[in-house]
Amino acid sequence: METFIQQILNGLVLGSMYALIALGYTMVYGVLNLINFAHGDVLMIGAMVGLSILRLLDSTFPGLPGGVQLAIAIVGAIPVTMLVNVLIERIAYRRLRNAPRLAPLITAIGVSILLKTFAMMIWGRSPLPFPQLLSSEPIMIGGAVISQTQVLLLVLATVAMFALAMLVEKTRIGRAMRAVAENPRVAGLMGVDSNRVIVATFAIGAALAAVAGVMWGANYASIQFETGTVPGMKAFCAAVLGGIGNIYGAMIGGIVLGIIESLGAGYIGDLTGGFLGSHYQDIFAFVVLILVLTVRPSGIMGERVADRA
Amino acid sequence: MAFLTFDTAHKPRQSYASMAVLLAAMLVFPFVAAQFGNSWVRIIDMALLYIMLALGLNIVVGFAGLLDLGYIAFFAVGAYLTGLLASPQFAALLESVISYHPALQDAIVATFGEDVRTNGIHLSVWAIVPLAGLVAALFGALLGAPTLKLRGDYLAIVTLGFGEIIRIFMNNLNDPINFTNGPQGINLIDPIRIFGVSLAGEAGSKATVFIGGFGMPSVNAYYFLFLLLCIATIFMTSRLQHSRLGRAWVAIREDEIAAKAMGINTRNVKLLAFSMGASFGGVAGAMFAAFQGFVSPESFSLTESISVLAMVVLGGIGHIPGVVLGGVLLAALPEVLRHVVEPAQQALFGKVLIEAEVLRQLLYGLALVLIMLNRPAGLWPSPIKEDRPVAATDKDEKEEGAVA
Numbered sequence: 186m187e188t189f190i191q192q193i194l195n196g197l198v199l200g201s202m203y204a205l206i207a208l209g210y211t212m213v214y215g216v217l218n219l220i221n222f223a224h225g226d227v228l229m230i231g232a233m234v235g236l237s238i239l240r241l242l243d244s245t246f247p248g249l250p251g252g253v254q255l256a257i258a259i260v261g262a263i264p265v266t267m268l269v270n271v272l273i274e275r276i277a278y279r280r281l282r283n284a285p286r287l288a289p290l291i292t293a294i295g296v297s298i299l300l301k302t303f304a305m306m307i308w309g310r311s312p313l314p315f316p317q318l319l320s321s322e323p324i325m326i327g328g329a330v331i332s333q334t335q336v337l338l339l340v341l342a343t344v345a346m347f348a349l350a351m352l353v354e355k356t357r358i359g360r361a362m363r364a365v366a367e368n369p370r371v372a373g374l375m376g377v378d379s380n381r382v383i384v385a386t387f388a389i390g391a392a393l394a395a396v397a398g399v400m401w402g403a404n405y406a407s408i409q410f411e412t413g414t415v416p417g418m419k420a421f422c423a424a425v426l427g428g429i430g431n432i433y434g435a436m437i438g439g440i441v442l443g444i445i446e447s448l449g450a451g452y453i454g455d456l457t458g459g460f461l462g463s464h465y466q467d468i469f470a471f472v473v474l475i476l477v478l479t480v481r482p483s484g485i486m487g488e489r490v491a492d493r494a
Numbered sequence: 495m496a497f498l499t500f501d502t503a504h505k506p507r508q509s510y511a512s513m514a515v516l517l518a519a520m521l522v523f524p525f526v527a528a529q530f531g532n533s534w535v536r537i538i539d540m541a542l543l544y545i546m547l548a549l550g551l552n553i554v555v556g557f558a559g560l561l562d563l564g565y566i567a568f569f570a571v572g573a574y575l576t577g578l579l580a581s582p583q584f585a586a587l588l589e590s591v592i593s594y595h596p597a598l599q600d601a602i603v604a605t606f607g608e609d610v611r612t613n614g615i616h617l618s619v620w621a622i623v624p625l626a627g628l629v630a631a632l633f634g635a636l637l638g639a640p641t642l643k644l645r646g647d648y649l650a651i652v653t654l655g656f657g658e659i660i661r662i663f664m665n666n667l668n669d670p671i672n673f674t675n676g677p678q679g680i681n682l683i684d685p686i687r688i689f690g691v692s693l694a695g696e697a698g699s700k701a702t703v704f705i706g707g708f709g710m711p712s713v714n715a716y717y718f719l720f721l722l723l724c725i726a727t728i729f730m731t732s733r734l735q736h737s738r739l740g741r742a743w744v745a746i747r748e749d750e751i752a753a754k755a756m757g758i759n760t761r762n763v764k765l766l767a768f769s770m771g772a773s774f775g776g777v778a779g780a781m782f783a784a785f786q787g788f789v790s791p792e793s794f795s796l797t798e799s800i801s802v803l804a805m806v807v808l809g810g811i812g813h814i815p816g817v818v819l820g821g822v823l824l825a826a827l828p829e830v831l832r833h834v835v836e837p838a839q840q841a842l843f844g845k846v847l848i849e850a851e852v853l854r855q856l857l858y859g860l861a862l863v864l865i866m867l868n869r870p871a872g873l874w875p876s877p878i879k880e881d882r883p884v885a886a887t888d889k890d891e892k893e894e895g896a897v898a
Contacts, residue, residue, distance in 0.1 A: 220647055277863055284870030286646075287561070287807045294800050295862025302855040306848075418654070418796070425651040468662050471655035475640055478652055482643045 191329035192451040193444060198335045198404070200443020201342035204436045205397035206420030207427065208349060209270075209390030211435035214424070215366040216379075216386050217282070222293035223273055225417015226300035227266050227391050231398030232315075232408045233308050235262040239316055251318030255337075255403060262395040269300070270391035271384055279380075304410040312409040315402035338400045345396055346436050349389070353432060358385055366430065419446075422474050428487025437485060446470045500815045501877060520721055524714040535713040537829040539785065542720035543778050545821035548805040549727045549814065550774030555803065556812030557740060558767035559747025561650045563799055564637070564657025568772040570664060570794035571633050572626035572779025577680035577789045578673065580622060584614035590672040619686045622780050630776020631769035633660075638768035642761055657799050664791040679790025685712075686719065686784045693719060694787070716785055723781065727774055732814050734770070743767055808865055810872030819874050827861075828854050 206228055213221045235258040242254050249257075277292040319337065323330040353359035364372035365382045373379055401416065402408045419442065427438025449469030477485065500509045527534040551565045577583055588611060591599045603610055617625070637656045641649050668676030675681075685694030693703055693715040703715040734740050742763045745753035754760050783789045801824060809820020835850040848856075865873060 214647070220650070277867070280867055281870055284866075285811070287555075287803075287811060288866045288870040291804050291807045292863045292866045294804060295859045295866070298855055298859035298862070302852060302859060305855075306852060414796075418658075422651055422655065425648060429647060464666050465662065468659050471659050474655055475652055478644060478648055479640045482645070482648060484648070 187328040188451055189448075190327050192447045194326065194329050194331050194335075196444030196447035197440065198331070198338055198443070199447060200423075200440035201339055202397050202401060202404075202416065202439075203420045203423045203443050204439025205342055205345060205393045206416055207424040207435035207439045208346070208432055209394050210421055210424040211427070211429055211432055212362070212386045212390050215430040215432070216362065216369070216383055217278070219278060219289050220293065220421065221270075221273075221278075221387075221390070222290065222417075223277075223297040223300055224270075224390065224394060225413035225415075225420070226297050226304075227270050227273075227413070228394040228398040228401070228416060229304060229408070229410065229413030230269055230300060231262045231266040231391075231395030232402040232412060233304055233313075233398075233410075234265045235259065235395070235399035236313060236315055236402060236408060237308075238262065239318075243316070251320075252337075255318045255399070259341075259396055259399045262399055263392045266391040266395040266398070267388040270387045270394075274383065274387045301410050301413075308410065310410065312407045315406045315408055317406065318403060332404075334400070334403045338404060341396055341400060345393055349393070349432065352389070358382070362386060419470070422470065426474050426477055426484055428484030431484075431486045434484055434486030441485070442470055442474075445473050449473075517725075524710075524717045528711060528714060532711050532713045533833070535711070535717055537826055537833075539713055539716050539720055540829070541822055541825035542717070542724050543782055543785070544802065544805065544825035545724050545818055546720075546727050546778040546781075547775055547802050548809070548817050548821040549724075549731050550771045550778070551802050552771075552806050552812065552814070552817045553731060553734065553743075553774070554767050554771035555806055556817065557735060557743040557747065558764060559743075560641075560764065560767060561646065561653070562768075562771070563650050563654040563796070563803065564660070565653075565771070565775060565802055566794045566796075566799040567637075567657040567660035568630040568633060568775030569779040569782065569798075570660055570789075570791075571630045571772075572776035572781075573783040573789045573793070574664060574674060574680070574779075575626050575629055575776070576622050576780040576783035577683050579615050579617045579625070580684040580784065581616075581680055581682050582614040583672075583675060583680045584610060585612055586614075586672050586675065588614075590670065594670065616684055619688060619784070622784075623777055626776040626780035627773040628776075630779070631773040633776075634769035634772025635765050637772075638765045642764060654796065654799075657794075657796060661791055661794050661796075664794065674791075677791060679788060679792075680783075681788050683783050683787045683789065685787065686716075686781075688719075720781060720785075723777070728814060728818070731774075735814070739763065739766060804862055808862065808872055810875040813872070813874060813876035816872050816874035816876070820872070823861075823873075824858075828858050831857060 206224065209224045209227070210221060213219060213224070238258045238261040239254055242249060242257060273296050277296045278289050281289040281292060319333040321332065323332055324336060351359075353362060361372070361377045361382045362385065364375065364377050365379050369379050372382075397416070398413075401412065420439065423438040423442040424435045425438070426442055427434030427436070429435075446466050446469060450466035453465055453469055481487070499505050499512055523538070524535045527538065547565070547569055550568070551562060554560050554562045554565070578587070588599055588602060591602075606615060637653065641652050644652060664674045665677055667673040668678075685692050687693070691703060694712050702709045703712055742753065742758045745756065745758055746760055746763060750760060782793075805820040805824045806817050807820070808824065809818065810816020831854045832850050835848075835853050839847055869875075
């Protein structure tokens with residue numbers, strides 16, 4: 186039972202990070218029908234900028250409490266990733282809106298390679314240690330442990346997702362985003378400036394990625410120029426699992442994927458009689474993804490898209 | 495590309511002439527390149543393998559329009575199959591089976607002879623190539639089956655997952671039964687031996703291959719083998735493209751519902767696209783394993799799948815000469831840059847400003863972005879305007895509107 190609670194907690198932590206990243210994928214997909222393959226690397230840039238800010242703070246104001254430092258790092262990383270993501274959209278995607286479907290996919294891959302290379306040039310190749318900012322005293326919940334960083338992560342993710350839901354449901358720009366996602370042409374006729382909406386979408390996705398990136402660093406204590414690849418891929422899975430294009434789907438997909446993955450890591454050995462070990466946890470996630478998609482071809486929350494007439 | 499054309503239907507003379515010119519150039523190439531060192535020929539050898547891969551992927555992505563982000567898995571299947579059946583690895587596998595199924599082990603030893611226990615299995619290339627093609631095709635169908643109902647990006651993620659699953663298995667299937675030797679990979683894979691001539695050169699010949707008294711470096715021998723396979727692949731895929739099946743693929747790509755209404759069995763045709771595409775990947779993988787003499791999971795990461803996809807899309811999706819061009823560019827160029835960049839910087843600035851590896855990545859990424867921005871349909875797209883209305887076939891309302 187303790188293992189179970191522990192794995193659920195781990196899953197929630199992992200899943201809320203996936204959800205934050207998946208939101209970036211799914212929002213962009215919603216308005217542009219495009220997989221922003223560079224999104225994972227935007228997350229990495231966020232983590233790297235956060236780390237640089239932390240180092241700067243450490244040298245200029247050595248006495249600051251850890252929580253404040255972390256907050257400044259996150260707040261500082263957000264505008265940088267926003268700028269990066271908006272630039273990516275402007276340079277690599279905008280001209281290709283009417284191009285064959287795979288063209289923007291390839292530019293996305295090119296941008297992803299470029300971001301990784303720039304990060305390698307600026308921050309070097311080797312993994313950088315991310316400082317331990319919050320107290321490492323663990324919190325016990327029913328026999329399971331969770332670190333303070335992870336609690337903060339859960340809180341931040343919840344707040345961010347709630348704020349995003351509010352933004353999309355209640356504000357003017359949110360309504361415009363929903364309109365463009367529904368039907369860009371009609372939205373344009375109704376006076377929605379779709380370019381502005383698209384830029385806003387990329388910026389919001391990047392802000393969430395920055396939060397996830399800095400917290401990823403704080404949680405795993407080490408980041409590298411390739412840090413974004415795996416979470417990016419997993420979050421893309423999560424977005425698809427939830428039904429790509431649907432923001433609540435991305436949240437649910439992220440959490441579900443995180444929990445499945447950590448339960449898989451915890452129990453796969455027992456399930457297969459020791460034949461498969463916990464290093465197969467990734468397989469577990471992908472197999473579940475494939476199974477879910479065979480039953481529900483458009484994901485958990487995805488609408489059944491009518492076949493083209 | 496103005497002076498080279500491969501449009502045999504409309505300009506037969508010109509296209510056969512360009513083929514002949516190209517073939518002659520390809521035949522002479524290794525002897526010229528070998529003057530500058532065998533590493534150049536080696537680069538082209540790898541490029542030829544990648545062209546085979548790209549042509550195989552082109553069947554799935556280009557002809558049938560099914561986005562596959564896990565194509566390298568089939569390359570891996572072919573390579574590991576060769577690793578298992580043409581190296582001492584099988585002995586290690588057998589040893590790990592002992593504790594689990596002694597009876598199974600006895601059965602295997604009884605079939606293959608006592609030698610298996612110490613030396614493993616060493617099949618000849620004539621058995622390996624068809625077997626690799628077949629097994630990869632089987633895996634292709636295995637991937638295809640659960641994805642039949644999926645569309646577009648949902649398909650992409652499942653194929654991506656499939657590729658990762660295969661890679662993770664290769665990384666971990668060394669325990670409890672040692673199939674793949676885990677992250678270390680399989681070593682000592684037999685070189686290819688055709689009619690008694692080993693393409694790696696006999697022992698003590700300094701990797702020189704003698705064919706009828708005529709000697710050439712091992713990489714050149716492999717070059718000709720791969721060239722032959724590439725030509726065979728080009729021939730087969732272009733015949734496939736113009737066959738009934740090829741037209742069915744295009745029909746599915748353009749509109750699956752309409753294709754179904756026209757009486758095409760979309761399920762079988764899609765599965766055929768997956769498995770036929772996969773079989774080329776499998777053969778290329780077998781060649782890769784024998785050429786390198788070594789396979790490890792690192793060679794089969796998601797990045798590789800993506801770079802093969804980039805070759806197809808960048809070259810000109812669905813257009814065979816374009817795909818070949820994309821393969822040559824993206825497979826050979828980074829390697830050439832790796833060799834050229836540092837000496838060039840030495841000559842220009844007297845010191846190395848940017849590491850070759852970094853610069854190579856930069857240029858590769860930039861090339862992908864710039865080429866796609868300027869030529870969204872690829873460097874050498876299909877010239878034939880197919881007999882269909884151009885407007886609104888590929889994109890739904892939504893994408894069109896996004897620009898408005």
